[in-house]
Amino acid sequence: MAQTKDRKPLYKRHMTRYERKKELIAYSFLAPNFIGFAVFTLLPVLFSIFLSFVKWKGGDFSTMQWVGLGNYAEIFKTAKVAEKGIGYLFTKVDLGIALKNTLFYTLVTVPMTLVCSVALALALNKAVKGAVGFRTIFFFPYVASMVAICVCWRFMMMKDGPINQFIMALGINFNKSWTADSGMAIWSIILVSVWRNMGYYMVIYLAALQGVPTDLYEAATMDGANKWQQFAHVTLPQLRPTTFFASTMLIISCFKIYDVVAIMTEGGPGRSTKMLVTYIYDEAFANFNYGIASAIAMVLLVIVLIFTLIQFSMEDRYAND
Amino acid sequence: MTQITANAANGVRPSHPALAIVGKTLLYIVLIAIALVTLIPFVWMISASLKLDREVFSYPIHWVPEVFHWENYSLIWSKVPLLTYFKNTAFIAIVVTFIQTLTSSFAAYAFAKLRFRGRNVLFICYVATIAVPWQTYMLPQFILMRSMGLYDTLWAIVVLQSFSAFGVFLMRQFYQGIPTELCEAARIDGLSEYGIWARIMLPLSKAAIATLVIFTFVGTWNDYMGPMIYLTRDVNKTVQVGLRRFIQENSSDYHLIMAVSVCSLLPVSIVFLSLQKYFIQGIATTGLKG
Numbered sequence: 369m370a371q372t373k374d375r376k377p378l379y380k381r382h383m384t385r386y387e388r389k390k391e392l393i394a395y396s397f398l399a400p401n402f403i404g405f406a407v408f409t410l411l412p413v414l415f416s417i418f419l420s421f422v423k424w425k426g427g428d429f430s431t432m433q434w435v436g437l438g439n440y441a442e443i444f445k446t447a448k449v450a451e452k453g454i455g456y457l458f459t460k461v462d463l464g465i466a467l468k469n470t471l472f473y474t475l476v477t478v479p480m481t482l483v484c485s486v487a488l489a490l491a492l493n494k495a496v497k498g499a500v501g502f503r504t505i506f507f508f509p510y511v512a513s514m515v516a517i518c519v520c521w522r523f524m525m526m527k528d529g530p531i532n533q534f535i536m537a538l539g540i541n542f543n544k545s546w547t548a549d550s551g552m553a554i555w556s557i558i559l560v561s562v563w564r565n566m567g568y569y570m571v572i573y574l575a576a577l578q579g580v581p582t583d584l585y586e587a588a589t590m591d592g593a594n595k596w597q598q599f600a601h602v603t604l605p606q607l608r609p610t611t612f613f614a615s616t617m618l619i620i621s622c623f624k625i626y627d628v629v630a631i632m633t634e635g636g637p638g639r640s641t642k643m644l645v646t647y648i649y650d651e652a653f654a655n656f657n658y659g660i661a662s663a664i665a666m667v668l669l670v671i672v673l674i675f676t677l678i679q680f681s682m683e684d685r686y687a688n689d
Numbered sequence: 690m691t692q693i694t695a696n697a698a699n700g701v702r703p704s705h706p707a708l709a710i711v712g713k714t715l716l717y718i719v720l721i722a723i724a725l726v727t728l729i730p731f732v733w734m735i736s737a738s739l740k741l742d743r744e745v746f747s748y749p750i751h752w753v754p755e756v757f758h759w760e761n762y763s764l765i766w767s768k769v770p771l772l773t774y775f776k777n778t779a780f781i782a783i784v785v786t787f788i789q790t791l792t793s794s795f796a797a798y799a800f801a802k803l804r805f806r807g808r809n810v811l812f813i814c815y816v817a818t819i820a821v822p823w824q825t826y827m828l829p830q831f832i833l834m835r836s837m838g839l840y841d842t843l844w845a846i847v848v849l850q851s852f853s854a855f856g857v858f859l860m861r862q863f864y865q866g867i868p869t870e871l872c873e874a875a876r877i878d879g880l881s882e883y884g885i886w887a888r889i890m891l892p893l894s895k896a897a898i899a900t901l902v903i904f905t906f907v908g909t910w911n912d913y914m915g916p917m918i919y920l921t922r923d924v925n926k927t928v929q930v931g932l933r934r935f936i937q938e939n940s941s942d943y944h945l946i947m948a949v950s951v952c953s954l955l956p957v958s959i960v961f962l963s964l965q966k967y968f969i970q971g972i973a974t975t976g977l978k979g
Contacts, residue, residue: 394804408834511961528748673821
């Protein structure tokens with residue numbers, strides 16, 4: 369503490385030429401990135417908060433109209449919802465439906481991805497021959513471009529596609545195109561997401577498993593713990609910080625889902641796969657309702673920030689443990 | 690060895706060798722099954738790309754085409770300006786990767802090793818925007834770029850991708866691990882700050898740079914939403930939006946769509962397969978970029 373107090377006056381007193389030169393050098397290192405960052409990221413972030421309070425269709429800046437919380441009232445349809453109850457929001461209002469779909473997608477995708485990636489990591493953590501080969505295969509979907517793999521999955525899930533052929537062979541009678549069926553469409557998106565992300569989180573889990581001290585297992589074996597007990601009482605608790613980190617990252621990326629939906633279902637059929645970002649995109653770039661789009665963007669921002677803050681505070685807790 | 694005998698003495702049943710073999714075999718069967726499921730879309734894609742239109746959804750499915758229709762691959766070049774798409778994407782990916790790596794490592798050096806007023810405030814700005822999804826400010830960014838005349842130019846995507854806070858954050862974390870004494874010693878030897886960055890920090894941070902280069906390159910190559918918003922003329926399209934256009938215009942030419950898809954996957958696949966060690970290391974050490 370005393371040291372920081374001593375250090376402070378450095379900036380208060382008149383700086384010597386040498387110190388000033390040193391600072392200029394530091395700024396010269398920062399400048400190339402910071403100028404780009406400030407103009408293309410920082411400025412738009414602040415601008416988007418402002419935009420959510422105006423009515424604007426683009427074009428001339430003079431046509432911009434301050435509406436206060438009007439855009440928020442509009443997307444939440446507050447008047448109608450107050451009259452007809454909260455159920456109206458989630459069954460009729462675009463934002464409510466987008467929230468509901470995104471939430472459902474997230475709640476199913478996150479645990480499925482985590483279970484698959486832990487299982488894969490545990491399997492590969494054993495002395496398996498060809499582990500590197502398996503790891504490469506499982507990770508590959510993550511680096512493959514979304515457009516190509518999503519269109520491929522969409523074809524495979526078509527009415528006469530290989531997936532339905534397989535399902536029919538199992539004796540289940542289903543011969544509709546997945547992405548054209550309002551019940552199945554969201555599941556097709558979930559499946560592709562899990563398939564794509566499991567390899568990535570498997571790599572994170574593999575790194576975490578390598579960090580579990582082996583003497584814990586030795587102690588557990590000494591105490592007569594069987595494999596299952598070792599997994600439940602040693603491995604899982606040791607992986608808890610990783611699981612927490614991975615689930616936060618996954619939740620955030622799920623709330624930002626766009627590519628898969630855009631290519632596989634375009635938000636349809638009807639509004640059955642309309643997501644938050646799909647909704648932002650439509651309002652911004654198809655309907656040119658810039659204010660409305662920014663208000664929806666703020667809803668997304670608040671959700672993501674909440675999860676980020678939880679992650680930060682939990683990280684502190686783990687660090688203090 | 691002593692461990693094993695100790696276990697035996699304590700009455701822990703050692704696993705039966707036959708059981709162990711059965712377990713191992715099961716493990717392999719499960720792993721191979723999952724690997725097949727993981728690869729099936731790619732196999733189907735390649736297989737469909739070598740078939741005739743009407744053979745794609747034949748029942749029962751032929752994984753190996755009866756006749757290999759390699760001409761599909763020459764046909765697509767006359768149907769879409771694929772070469773232009775590739776050139777554009779390569780240009781964007783290379784320029785972005787270069788600017789991103791250079792400016793991030795430059796700024797990261799200032800954050801990690803130099804003292805100046807406002808350092809903490811500026812760094813908090815960077816970290817805070819990592820948490821802000823791009824989708825929340827893509828619209829104001831678009832308005833800004835359009836007013837700068839960047840709409841429908843490749844430079845729009847270049848500036849959009851080049852100055853991410855993530856790169857600075859990643860490099861700073863790495864530079865902090867490099868002992869400050871090294872820099873001090875170099876200063877005493879008369880090296881300028883630029884000299885220290887070029888001769889000491891850069892060579893020591895090869896691993897971090899490799900990670901950043903790979904992730905930036907692959908991320909930019911695969912980016913879909915950015916180019917879709919900004920690039921409208923065909924001469925400016927990237928592979929991803931070009932493929933999307935092709936899908937929309939030839940929606941029932943399944944075999945040709947799959948052929949274009951295979952082509953679009955090739956460059957990143959080659960990069961990944963040859964550098965996969967760095968991918969894995971990069972994720973394992975940073976765990977970021979979800």
